Amino acid sequence: MHTAPLTELENSADFVQRHIGPNPEQQAAMARELGYADLDALINDTVPAAIRLKHPMALEGASSEQQVIARLRSIAAKNQVFRSHIGCGYHNTYTPPVIQRNVLENPGWYTAYTPYQPEISQGRLEGLLNYQQMIMDLTGMELANASMLDEGTAAAEAMTLCQRVNKKNRSNVFIVDENCHPQTLAVVKTRAQPLEIEVVVGDPASLLGHTEAFGALLQYPASCGQINDPEPLITAAHAAQTLVTVAADIMSLLVIKSPGALGADVVVGNTQRFGVPMGFGGPHAAFFATRDAYKRSTPGRIIGVSIDRAGNQALRMAMQTREQHIRREKATSNICTSQALLAIMAAFYAMYHGPQGLRQIAERIHRLSQILAQGLTTAGFKQLNSAWFDTLLIDVGDRQAEILQRAEAARLNLRVVGTDRLAISIDETTGRSDIESLWQVFSGEDTVATVEELDAELQGTSAIPAALSRDVDYLQHPVFSLYHSETEMLRYMRRLEDKDIALNRAMIPLGSCTMKLNATTEMLAVTWPEFANMHPFAPSSQTAGYTQLLQELEHMLLECTGYDAMSMQPNAGSQGEYAGLLAIKRYHESRNDAQRNICLIPSSAHGTNPASAALAGMKVVIVECDSAGNIDLVDLKLKTERHSGELAAIMITYPSTHGVFEESVIDICDLIHSHGGQVYVDGANLNALVGLAAPGKFGADVSHLNLHKTFCIPHGGGGPGMGPIGVGAHLEPFLPQHPLEPGDQQSTTHDVVSSAPFGSASILPISWAYVALMGGEGLTLASEVAILSANYIAHRLKDHYPILYTGSNGRVAHECIIDIRPLKESSGISEEDVAKRLIDFGFHAPTMSFPVAGTLMVEPTESESRWELDRFCDALIAIREEIRDVEEGRLDATDNPLKNSPHLLQEIVADSWPHSYSRDAAAYPLESLRQSKYWAPVSRIDNVYGDRNLYCACPAIDSYRETPTADSAVAES
Structure with missing residues (x-):
């Protein structure tokens, strides 16, 4: 038996061929179909010689998956994760394992694309709608979007919204509470300067009502923990025609009055502490909530309720969520993405715990902060906050350095405030032993009192002012009470996942969006x-x-x-x-x-x-x-x-x-x-x-x-x-x-x-x-195969559809544009009809009507196999034949599989079939679909109806599920 050398048997480049779909033989065959001797010849004829790199990239060679995991482990080990009491908008949290395993670590959720094709995105749209309802409830506002990038960005967007909608005060001044998180202030100042907005930072009690300003930003609770009633400030601001944004802590809103109830015009913040790890800063879903009157000026994405062609309820992104593509330089925001995955996680966290469970978490946090404060007071320290939720500001005098030294030895991080104060934030992961450790760090001695003793002393007390105390008036929609058991939560998440097309189900051929493999090894860390x-x-x-x-x-x-x-x-x-x-x-x-x-x-x-x-x-x-x-x-x-x-x-x-x-x-x-x-x-x-x-x-x-x-x-x-x-x-x-x-x-x-x-x-x-994993050569090959795959698709489709643009040599780059406009003239079939018909074939549509109206832009990436590329081309070719049937009168111009797509399983199995074409033609246009078939959960959605009737909250529970009933679930909870 012939055996290869050890170096070949230990080939570290194995991952490269796992990432790249076509194998070397298929790459060569595809190049030959395009008329080239090999892949190199295609690349030389496609990429202009003048821009080609003269030397390979100075990157290491490809590593094996095991080597990469080991290297990442060694890097991770260099981080020292102390228990954090820094706060400042970031807190430790528990991610429920059912959410971590089945959402954060599940490719059915993390490989999905932005829901621009809503018929195959109903699962994640429902998750985001739940998120919007959660934010509306907790902030007390009439409208919420589907998340923002971070709290600082949300505050900056709030500033510009206030300037746009405030028609009564055309000042260029924006007041910012000096007690805002410093990072939020920094982002707001950066955003303001190019727009010629003057940011005035100071005491809002001195500024609001006395300073001509179009808007103001308050922090509630303050960055270092103090809770002041913002209602008098908001009232004074409104009297001076100043709109008020409140940056709020999501956990505190479970026990203190909502900013909406206090008169806020916009509420922003971050949902990180609802089950999303701190992650050295992100990603986390920030929130943005406002008045219904400002919905057309709200940045980001808003999920709305519409109907499909049968009149059934269906979800979609509202029109303004892509308005930067329509209004361009006149757009109200450049936000083109959000934090959808993290918003969905936060919503599931709220659903899993429910209103009473969340309230218990918040009350426990507050009680621990009270016990901590009482112990520090006993030890001779002065608590500077007269009212607070979870953060204490302690006057330590000249003892700051020694306390920080003891904190480091105890592997605790505190927030340094000036030269004589320290702030301590409590979160849901804080335990009794942590409170005792903090007492020892501050006093330098073993404490006499115990957590239990001080807890007994504090029974019936609260550091939250009675006037700002909040009842459980939130999350009353039954969806927040149905899924407290892991069994029910697991099944609900699976039901939503099954409604969608993600990369673990099929190719997503979106031009300009590069939906390539997100390898499991890459995701582990x-x-x-x-x-x-x-x-x-x-x-x-x-x-x-x-x-x-x-x-x-x-x-x-x-x-x-x-x-x-x-x-x-x-x-x-x-x-x-x-x-x-x-x-x-x-x-x-x-x-x-x-x-x-x-x-x-x-x-x-x-x-x-x-x-x-x-x-x-x-x-x-x-x-x-x-x-x-x-x-x-x-x-x-x-x-x-x-x-x-x-x-x-x-x-x-x-x-x-x-x-x-x-x-x-x-x-x-x-x-x-x-x-x-x-x-x-x-x-x-x-x-x-x-x-x-x-x-x-x-x-x-x-x-x-x-x-x-x-x-x-x-x-x-x-x-x-x-x-x-x-x-x-x-x-x-x-x-x-x-x-x-x-x-x-x-x-x-x-x-x-x-x-x-x-x-x-x-x-x-x-x-x-x-x-x-790829190394320099693997990355180069990935680019080459991306170009090869796009040209292969263009080649296979060119006799069926016009390819709109090519280079001087007749080649495309890594994507190609299919022109549907001539076919619409000859048949009445639009690019939207083709996009929706692709759903019946089990595909996400290409990018529709961008960058040219009436076209489809296709990008296959390097990760799709030749088999999948051919399956996609076969689908488009079959659709072209259906268009030809319309052109030549074999299919009715209005009652045909394209105009009525996507077709639902309920339609196919119904007793009556009202169409002039067969059920088979609707459901199984290719024989291969009988082996594996995706069924859309809704038929084509009425976008105009959704925009004219913008409804962005959770609808009646009957639309979610049949069992258990909402009434019984609420009774059980």
Whole structure:
């Protein structure tokens, strides 16, 4: 028997072929079908030679899955997870195992895409609707969106909403309570400056009613714990035509009056402590709630109730949730993502515990804080808060240093406030022994009293003012009382999961969205306690593992992009765009070129591009595209010359949004630079570039990287994401910084775009693992196969559908656009009909009507097998034959499988069949579907009805389930 050498038997590149769908033989065969001798020949003919990398990326070779897990374990071990009492908006929490295993760690939930196709997204839409109901109940507001990126971002969005809707006070002043979380204040200040909003920070009692301001932000409870009644402040503000935003702690709202009941106009905060680990800063679902009157100005996504074509209740995202794609630079926000997965987790946490269970958690937290305060008072310390929920502010005089030294020895983290005070926050994981440890840390002695003794003394007392005490007037909808047993919760989550199409069920061929494999090995470290349980403001001496991970990932990403420096702070692609444009703005200001405020943007660009430019204080000038889909160089030169003295930047996507490698990209970069501008390359399509070309090498100055696209962080049904930015050396001084970054020696006057120093840091091990598993050669091959797969699909479909744009050699990049407009003219079948009919074939639709109305943009990624690519092409070809049947009269123009799709199982098995085509044609258009069939839970949804009748709360319980009944479940609870 012949045996291979040990080095071959220990092949570490095995993962590469697990990530890449087509095997080497299939890759070669696909290339030959396209007319090329091999894959290299296709790439050489597709990617312009002028931008190709001259040398391979300086990355290590591929590692095995076992090696990567071991390396991550060694990195994680360098983190020292102390018990955190820092608070400041981040708290320890218990993630119920049923939620951790079946949502956070379940690809049926974490690989789903944003629910733009609602018929195959009813499960996650229901989860998000439950979240909205939870937020409305706890905040006391009439409307809530489906989550925001973080609390600081939510507060900044609240500021701009108040400015938009306040027609009675046109001041440019925004008042911020000096007791707000410092990271929130920093994000608000950054957002305000480009928009010429003056932020006035101080005592709200002195400012509100006496300062001309369009809006104000209050913290409730205050960052260091004090609870003051905000109602008199809100009343005074309203008398002066000032709208009030309240930043509230979600756990405290279980026991203190809701901001809505006190008159707030907007309420923001974070749901992190509802079962989502701190994760060194994220991801967590922030919340945003407001008055119904402001619904059309509300940022982010709102889940609404509509009906399907049969009149049955169905859920969808309301129209304004993609309004940045419609209004572009006039958009009210550039938010293009949310924290859907984490919002769903928080909603399940509330459902699992129910209103009484949540109340018990909050009351226990408060009682422990009272016991702690009583013990510290007995030990001679002064508690500075007269009323509080879970956070104490202690005057320690000149003993701060010795107390901190004892705290470190006891592996406890406290919050330092000035030079003579310490704050202590209590959470649901705090136990009796923790209280005793805190007493010993402060006093330096064993305590005389016990928790039990002080608990008995405090019976019947509360540190919450009676006037602000809240009854259990929340979460009364039966959905929050049905699923307290693990059996019922498990089955409910499974029912929702089964309604949806995620990557564990089928290919999701979304152009511009890179829905690739999120490998299990990449996901493992997210829930390891060394990464999950770290407070974002923990001392740098405790975060050596995170520091190493961040530094190594930065190196990896710099090699992939060709840039000189990287910021890991932005926690979404839209936020990365914003941060990159701010860096350009600061760069021009540093050169006394503050007048440079024109941003050129091609007409084909993502809607977030012009929206981000507007938020960065820039004026958008649109550059037209030519008939081939490329940037019109004549129009570009004209507008560059016209605005030469004011040109700040151009924002382009490469390969282009039209799915081709524009050969003029170097010329475009040179042209912009010659007029003093900077080049921003949107990183949305980086999946076609890694290892082949690098924006930082062919002329770009800055890019954001969608780690949730190219670098395998999963979309989670609409978030989390990460959008770090890479920049050239000249822009490095203007990268985002953070006032609370551990060990920060940098200036705190720079821009802050996220609440946490490193954004959603706990998901960064995913991208680190992906690069380590693939190695430089594997990453390059991934780009090549992404291009191969897109061209293979275009080749198979070109005789059936027009392919809208190709490069000069007839090739596409990693995505292609199928033009449905000619078919609509000949048959009346629209791109929406094709998209909905694909559901009957078990597929999520491609990107619909973007970047060109009436088209479908397809991106297969490198992870789909040839078998799956063929299955998708077979479906589209079969749909084309149905369209031909309509064109030639064999199918009725209005009663046909496309117009009536998707078809429900209930329709197929019903006694009557009202259609002129057969049940088989509706349900099983391909014979292979008889082996495995996805059934949509609702038929086509009426979007217009949903927008005209915007209803964003949980509907009657009958629509959720039949057993157990709502009445019996409520009675049992």
